[in-house]
Amino acid sequence: MDFKIQKKLKNSLGRAGILKTPHGEIETPAFVPVGTKASIKALTPEQVADLGAEIILSNTYHLYLQPGDETVAKAGGLHKFMNWQGPIMTDSGGFQVFSLGAAYGKEISKITTATKITDPSLLIPERFDDSDAPRLAKIGQDGVSFKSHLDGSVHYITPEKSIQIQHNLGADIIFAFDECTSPTEDLKYQEEVLERTHKWAERSLIEHKKLSGGCALFGIVQGGRDENLRKKSAKFIGSLEFDGYGIGGSFAKEDMSTAVKWVNEILPEERPRHLLGIGEPEDLFMGIENGVDLFDCVAPTRIARNGSLYTKNGKVNIMNAQYREDFSKIEEDCGCYTCKNFTKAYVAHLFHGKEMLAATLASIHNLYFIVNLVKKIRQSIFEDTFFEFKKEFFKNYFK
Amino acid sequence: MDFKIQKKLKNSLGRAGILKTPHGEIETPAFVPVGTKASIKALTPEQVADLGAEIILSNTYHLYLQPGDETVAKAGGLHKFMNWQGPIMTDSGGFQVFSLGAAYGKEISKITTATKITDPSLLIPERFDDSDAPRLAKIGQDGVSFKSHLDGSVHYITPEKSIQIQHNLGADIIFAFDECTSPTEDLKYQEEVLERTHKWAERSLIEHKKLSGGCALFGIVQGGRDENLRKKSAKFIGSLEFDGYGIGGSFAKEDMSTAVKWVNEILPEERPRHLLGIGEPEDLFMGIENGVDLFDCVAPTRIARNGSLYTKNGKVNIMNAQYREDFSKIEEDCGCYTCKNFTKAYVAHLFHGKEMLAATLASIHNLYFIVNLVKKIRQSIFEDTFFEFKKEFFKNYFK
Numbered sequence: 001m002d003f004k005i006q007k008k009l010k011n012s013l014g015r016a017g018i019l020k021t022p023h024g025e026i027e028t029p030a031f032v033p034v035g036t037k038a039s040i041k042a043l044t045p046e047q048v049a050d051l052g053a054e055i056i057l058s059n060t061y062h063l064y065l066q067p068g069d070e071t072v073a074k075a076g077g078l079h080k081f082m083n084w085q086g087p088i089m090t091d092s093g094g095f096q097v098f099s100l101g102a103a104y105g106k107e108i109s110k111i112t113t114a115t116k117i118t119d120p121s122l123l124i125p126e127r128f129d130d131s132d133a134p135r136l137a138k139i140g141q142d143g144v145s146f147k148s149h150l151d152g153s154v155h156y157i158t159p160e161k162s163i164q165i166q167h168n169l170g171a172d173i174i175f176a177f178d179e180c181t182s183p184t185e186d187l188k189y190q191e192e193v194l195e196r197t198h199k200w201a202e203r204s205l206i207e208h209k210k211l212s213g214g215c216a217l218f219g220i221v222q223g224g225r226d227e228n229l230r231k232k233s234a235k236f237i238g239s240l241e242f243d244g245y246g247i248g249g250s251f252a253k254e255d256m257s258t259a260v261k262w263v264n265e266i267l268p269e270e271r272p273r274h275l276l277g278i279g280e281p282e283d284l285f286m287g288i289e290n291g292v293d294l295f296d297c298v299a300p301t302r303i304a305r306n307g308s309l310y311t312k313n314g315k316v317n318i319m320n321a322q323y324r325e326d327f328s329k330i331e332e333d334c335g336c337y338t339c340k341n342f343t344k345a346y347v348a349h350l351f352h353g354k355e356m357l358a359a360t361l362a363s364i365h366n367l368y369f370i371v372n373l374v375k376k377i378r379q380s381i382f383e384d385t386f387f388e389f390k391k392e393f394f395k396n397y398f399k
Numbered sequence: 400m401d402f403k404i405q406k407k408l409k410n411s412l413g414r415a416g417i418l419k420t421p422h423g424e425i426e427t428p429a430f431v432p433v434g435t436k437a438s439i440k441a442l443t444p445e446q447v448a449d450l451g452a453e454i455i456l457s458n459t460y461h462l463y464l465q466p467g468d469e470t471v472a473k474a475g476g477l478h479k480f481m482n483w484q485g486p487i488m489t490d491s492g493g494f495q496v497f498s499l500g501a502a503y504g505k506e507i508s509k510i511t512t513a514t515k516i517t518d519p520s521l522l523i524p525e526r527f528d529d530s531d532a533p534r535l536a537k538i539g540q541d542g543v544s545f546k547s548h549l550d551g552s553v554h555y556i557t558p559e560k561s562i563q564i565q566h567n568l569g570a571d572i573i574f575a576f577d578e579c580t581s582p583t584e585d586l587k588y589q590e591e592v593l594e595r596t597h598k599w600a601e602r603s604l605i606e607h608k609k610l611s612g613g614c615a616l617f618g619i620v621q622g623g624r625d626e627n628l629r630k631k632s633a634k635f636i637g638s639l640e641f642d643g644y645g646i647g648g649s650f651a652k653e654d655m656s657t658a659v660k661w662v663n664e665i666l667p668e669e670r671p672r673h674l675l676g677i678g679e680p681e682d683l684f685m686g687i688e689n690g691v692d693l694f695d696c697v698a699p700t701r702i703a704r705n706g707s708l709y710t711k712n713g714k715v716n717i718m719n720a721q722y723r724e725d726f727s728k729i730e731e732d733c734g735c736y737t738c739k740n741f742t743k744a745y746v747a748h749l750f751h752g753k754e755m756l757a758a759t760l761a762s763i764h765n766l767y768f769i770v771n772l773v774k775k776i777r778q779s780i781f782e783d784t785f786f787e788f789k790k791e792f793f794k795n796y797f798k
Contacts, residue, residue, distance in 0.1 A: 042756065081748075
């Protein structure tokens with residue numbers, strides 16, 4: 001995998017570049033839509049490509065359980081299975097371990113309060129409201145045993161197994177197996193977790209080298225909100241021969257920029273960095289300014305399915321009564337399929353009527369908005385107008 | 400509206416022709432996909448056009464209640480509202496009157512047993528399982544009062560009102576307001592109902608002439624399974640200046656061909672005939688052989704959403720375990736988007752994972768199958784091979 005930095009942002013860690021993968025190039029910074037179960041919800045692959053996405057991410061945990069990584073391998077790999085011609089990433093399943101284990105039943109992983117959003121089906125609030133619920137995952141030094149949320153079957157995932165599964169799935173970029181550090185645990189426990197994540201990173205790398213295949217492996221930096229742990233993790237993970245780096249974690253929004261900065265000041269500059277599970281507009285500006293190249297997040301499609309739509313003047317809920325007879329577009333100057341062809345009144349009608357097309361049209365608009373916001377930020381880096389663009393965007397978006 | 404018969408089927412009532420509407424031509428016989436609430440469920444207008452559909456049908460009852468026909472008129476009419484460039488039909492709401500009135504709570508309107516299928520949301524079995532449920536519609540000589548299934552609000556629809564609503568919606572072909580004859584009522588009641596439907600047909604025609612606009616009005620022949628009533632209705636409705644004719648009713652499958660034949664032997668040959676709510680493959684052959692030009696039915700998309708897929712060897716349920724690792728296409732020689740791009744294993748995975756794309760891919764395949772089956776039947780009329788084609792199709796489909 002080849003990564004080339006084309007332009008750097010003055011007085012910050014930000015940069016624009018090009019990442020080459022076996023299935024095509026990605027202009028970075030880039031937003032990566034999430035297709036948890038080998039499908040970007042409610043969209044065909046063509047609709048995803050048409051809105052400007054160059055790469056997508058699928059979830060190892062879900063695909064391992066169903067249809068099974070071996071089934072995907074028999075199908076010829078994820079690209080062929082889901083008919084997505086461009087680059088694909090798979091996460092390692094580590095965040096699901098966190099969701100089912102340390103975070104299970106706690107507020108910290110809720111979409112409504114957390115900033116780390118990776119997994120749509122596991123993160124639905126109901127699953128986390130009952131704090132007395134038993135944890136579904138048990139973490140040991142060698143790996144994690146967990147019960148399938150689908151049929152209760154018991155599974156055991158080690159770093160080696162995670163890498164094998166991901167090689168079976170056949171993405172272009174895969175991730176080392178990690179354990180997300182819970183910010184609610186004490187420092188001693190967090191140190192232990194980080195130690196384990198680092199060992200798992202080494203083991204992931206060894207297994208990855210054993211298996212032939214053209215995919216790239218990204219290591220994941222953890223360490224929560226603690227400066228020492230974050231820096232320690234960045235130093236350690238950055239010293240290993242990964243093709244790129246993921247920045248993981250479940251942190252409060254206000255801690256995110258400091259944590260990302262600590263990490264990216266240390267990680268090797270010449271390799272790509274992916275901020276896992278983050279994708280709100282303000283976080284994209286923050287991440288890019290602090291040296292992030294890639295983002296993924298379920299938020300654009302998830303909130304779309306609830307009728308919440310991004311506009312440059314902030315989010316609007318299309319279910320509001322005022323839109324029932326609003327025959328203007330969601331955004332007049334938006335170039336997405338939805339805005340080119342339909343009015344707010346029609347999209348509102350589809351939501352009121354519980355029509356499936358509502359989710360499709362809303363998801364297209366939101367993904368287009370986010371994917372193209374990152375493209376515009378990229379352009380502003382080349383034009384040396386990043387900070388003006390950010391200021392102007394925030395002025396409208398948060399007014 | 401201009402209808403031209405291009406070729407007749409020997410020794411039968413069948414024919415192939417071209418129907419011209421303000422929004423384009425339709426090659427008949429043709430299948431009309433149903434978009435109840437101004438959306439073919441789970442599909443974009445482009446996906447509907449790409450699979451070969453030339454015309455769609457929307458439901459007056461649903462659109463009157465939501466978003467409201469006046470809202471659609473303000474939007475510039477249905478074509479603009481839903482961004483469908485081709486011809487559109489609207490039904491008159493008469494079948495919904497039947498569903499909410501005489502048929503309410505009775506087996507006769509169930510998708511599972513009835514052959515008259517027009518309305519997906521009202522015909523879901525749960526709504527009709529409780530035979531003690533009060534009727535939601537009350538039918539008088541002048542019109543029908545009913546309670547909205549959405550909010551309980553009370554509405555009153557007369558033939559004039561139905562035509563006004565349909566003119567507001569702005570379809571190319573609209574239907575006279577009718578009352579579907581319940582086969583479970585006694586003959587005397589059925590005669591009364593038919594008398595009323597005939598009066599309503601005249602009133603619909605008068606109102607239609609009053610309102611300016613380029614749409615065509617089809618009258619609806621009723622009369623249930625009774626030969627005298629059917630013929631009486633065909634004579635009366637056929638004598639009025641309608642642009643075409645709908646054949647309505649709720650009848651047992653075995654009665655359908657005789658009833659259609661009785662009617663089409665009487666209706667003016669030079670005008671198009673639409674068999675309302677019918678669309679299973681065997682019924683398409685039967686209808687076309689007996690002089691039907693147009694069909695609509697929710698079945699292709701409705702059964703698709705349950706994983707039931709048409710193939711030339713009969714219906715298959717993609718949820719069956721055998722398809723989990725079946726990497727062949729749903730039909731190897733099918734030209735639909737789904738079969739060109741995805742395997743059974745992937746479609747099965749989407750259904751098992753409850754992904755919305757499952758409904759999209761299955762609906763595209765089923766609609767393509769039915770729309771193109773009718774196109775093939777049309778071709779067989781031109782090639783004088785209709786009966787051989789039918790025999791061959793049935794041999795595979797029912798083996």
